[in-house]
Amino acid sequence: MASTIVTFELGGREVEVLVRPMTTLQSVLRNQLGQTATKDGCRQGGCGSCTVLVDGEPMASCLLPIEDVAGRRVTTLESLTPAEGLHPVQQAFVDEYAFQCGYCTPGMVMLSKALLDHDPAPNDEAIGQALAGNLCRCTGYRPIVDAIRHASGAMSGHDTEPVR
Amino acid sequence: MAKLRGTGMAAVNYPTGMNLGGDPSQALVHATTSGSFVVTLSATDLGQGLRTVIGQIAAETLGVAYDQVVVDTADTDTGPHDMGTFASRATHRVGNAVIAAAVEARKALLDVAAEEFEASVDEIELDGHGNLMVRGVPARSMPVAEVASMAQFKYGRTIAGRGSFMKPRSEVDPETGAMDPDSTEAHACTVAEVEVDTETGEVTVLSIRSAYEVGRQVNPALVQGQITGGAWMGMSHALYETTAPYYPAPDHSPRDFSEYLMPGPLELPEIDCVVLEMPSSNGPYGVKGIGEMTANSPIPAIVNAIYHATGVRIDSLPVTPEKILRGLDARRP
Ligand code: FES
Numbered sequence: 001m002a003s004t005i006v007t008f009e010l011g012g013r014e015v016e017v018l019v020r021p022m023t024t025l026q027s028v029l030r031n032q033l034g035q036t037a038t039k040d041g042c043r044q045g046g047c048g049s050c051t052v053l054v055d056g057e058p059m060a061s062c063l064l065p066i067e068d069v070a071g072r073r074v075t076t077l078e079s080l081t082p083a084e085g086l087h088p089v090q091q092a093f094v095d096e097y098a099f100q101c102g103y104c105t106p107g108m109v110m111l112s113k114a115l116l117d118h119d120p121a122p123n124d125e126a127i128g129q130a131l132a133g134n135l136c137r138c139t140g141y142r143p144i145v146d147a148i149r150h151a152s153g154a155m156s157g158h159d160t161e162p163v164r
Numbered sequence: 165m166a167k168l169r170g171t172g173m174a175a176v177n178y179p180t181g182m183n184l185g186g187d188p189s190q191a192l193v194h195a196t197t198s199g200s201f202v203v204t205l206s207a208t209d210l211g212q213g214l215r216t217v218i219g220q221i222a223a224e225t226l227g228v229a230y231d232q233v234v235v236d237t238a239d240t241d242t243g244p245h246d247m248g249t250f251a252s253r254a255t256h257r258v259g260n261a262v263i264a265a266a267v268e269a270r271k272a273l274l275d276v277a278a279e280e281f282e283a284s285v286d287e288i289e290l291d292g293h294g295n296l297m298v299r300g301v302p303a304r305s306m307p308v309a310e311v312a313s314m315a316q317f318k319y320g321r322t323i324a325g326r327g328s329f330m331k332p333r334s335e336v337d338p339e340t341g342a343m344d345p346d347s348t349e350a351h352a353c354t355v356a357e358v359e360v361d362t363e364t365g366e367v368t369v370l371s372i373r374s375a376y377e378v379g380r381q382v383n384p385a386l387v388q389g390q391i392t393g394g395a396w397m398g399m400s401h402a403l404y405e406t407t408a409p410y411y412p413a414p415d416h417s418p419r420d421f422s423e424y425l426m427p428g429p430l431e432l433p434e435i436d437c438v439v440l441e442m443p444s445s446n447g448p449y450g451v452k453g454i455g456e457m458t459a460n461s462p463i464p465a466i467v468n469a470i471y472h473a474t475g476v477r478i479d480s481l482p483v484t485p486e487k488i489l490r491g492l493d494a495r496r497p
Pocket residue numbers: 039040041042043044045046047048049050051060061062063
């Protein structure tokens with residue numbers, strides 16, 4: 001089948017890519033656009049390391065054919081990161097040491113941002129439910145849960161101290 | 165049918181390094197023209213933070229700021245020899261090798277500074293913030309970057325050092341059976357609390373609390389991270405993980421690592437620790453290894469807690485609900 005041109009919004013800018021049919025968003029981001037913060041843990045929807053936001057909703061970009069994002073708004077870790085400093089969710093991950101190898105971190109940060117956009121003060125149960133599709137094999141999740149609670153406080157203007 | 169609670173304890177005595185045919189790590193350190201120091205290693209950072217702690221050790225020994233050190237790891241084609249990252253050995257072995265290399269590189273740097281300042285080498289000092297000076301004469305001070313650049317362009321010298329650390333092989337004494345296989349030992353004790361549902365056989369881990377004695381901590385946040393992650397991994401070994409099919413038919417076994425069962429964020433116990441520091445005599449700045457040991461003591465502590473709660477003594481992992489229910493059945497009169 002012939003290649004086609006797909007247009008979508010990435011980090012506030014319109015991008016246009018020439019792709020073979022059924023190329024995934026993950027592959028376009030990493031291989032065509034050089035946005036390698038989106039990771040590539042399993043390529044079958046099992047780990048969440050490739051999580052990006054599409055129209056604000058977290059999605060596994062390894063399962064998303066690029067044609068499906070035509071005309072939609074994609075947010076990656078690169079688009080989330082301000083020119084200076086860090087996004088409050090990123091800062092909370094640093095403050096809580098919520099990573100070791102860091103492989104799960106981009107997906108975890110995107111997921112946390114989406115969670116906090118929907119529910120600015122999630123309890124541990126809600127955080128646990130939100131994280132269920134994203135694997136971490138280093139931290140034991142506790143520091144990640146703490147980072148999300150910390151980010152929630154920081155973004156609502158109270159309690160910017162580390163949780164522990 | 166009830167929910168029974170129990171508490172269990174376990175302790176571990178954990179060796180740093182292994183008795184191979186000699187267990188060496190090597191390191192090279194050199195300064196670039198911009199005054200950064202590059203540490204070249206073959207040892208690997210698995211994500212536990214080796215590059216961070218090696219950067220700290222190198223900066224401390226060189227007398228420069230942490231952000232002036234670049235740690236280049238894990239290329240066995242080009243790096244100096246290393247046995248590898250295992251047996252909780254890397255911070256200890258590689259750290260010692262890096263200290264030796266950094267001492268040599270520092271000496272080369274001071275030699276150039278002494279020549280430039282027309283002073284003797286033992287009058288030169290580093291302030292730890294990237295400056296060299298003649299002791300007691302702050303006016304005669306120069307940034308490390310400038311001296312490094314001078315070494316290469318004015319004096320035609322390298323600022324470099326080589327380091328190696330090797331624990332020689334220890335043979336068993338045929339008379340006594342004695343040997344000295346490791347370099348030092350770290351210690352931990354864990355107390356776990358569980359709740360066992362006697363109807364379903366399910367175990368909920370309520371808390372895992374530990375005390376660790378790990379020698380000098382190079383980076384306390386990384387030590388804490390290892391302990392927290394390790395407690396979760398221990399809980400995972402104790403109750404979840406197996407590659408064997410068990411429930412209830414072979415095709416329910418994991419097909420790959422994303423289906424391999426481990427606890428998720430909704431199963432987290434309270435995890436807590438205190439860390440005591442009793443420096444080792446032979447580690448870099450008193451380091452001992454902390455890594456593998458963090459997943460050890462939580463396992464028997466959890467299994468002991470299950471025994472305390474139910475009277476069922478289980479001796480194979482993972483402790484599945486089926487094993488607990490069979491154990492409870494066997495105890496019924
Ligand atoms: S890479 Fe997409 S879920 Fe694992």
